[in-house]
Amino acid sequence: MNYNSLQQQVPNKLLADIAKALDGEFTAIQCYEVLSKQAPNKDIRDRILEIRSDEMRHYQIFSQIYFSLTGTQFTPKMNVNCPTNYRSGILHAFKDEQETVDFYHSVAREANNSFIQQQFMQVSFDEQNHAVWFLYFMNNG
Secondary structure, X not given: OOHHHHOOXXXXXXHHHHHHHHHHHHHHHHHHHHHHHHOOOHHHHHHHHHXXXXXXXXXXXXXXXXXXXXXXXXXXXXXXXXXXXXXXXXXXXXXXXXXXXXXXXXXXXXXXXXXXXXXXXXXXXXXXXXXXXXXXXXXXX
16 A cells, blocks of 8 residues: 555545544444453354454554554544443444444545545445444344
8 A cells, every 4th residue: 555645735624534533443442342341152252353353454544544644643532431231332332333334434425535535435334244243233132
């Protein structure tokens, strides 16, 4: 990947959206670690950890984009507190993944760079898949 080609006059909204995405991915990574420990069985725990691994990959992608645009490393922060029990954690994760899909689609539509558009769309497909798994866990966990 050649991120140098991304450097240009970057709209402030795009940087803010990437920062929001990074905080969201960072929060998901932390919360899914907690949620995996609350899972009722090994199969669900393993799937949550697989989803967490996807979120770590997303975080890396967005971190590289942010760095290429700004020349600085982003310092993430938690944007919510992790739910304290399995049921509320699954419900929160489902809603968050669905809202993230919509947000990433809007970022992709508004971005003026095809590489950034492509990355946000690709990650949104993963997020939609995650939402389906969390919906399944809500009904079968």
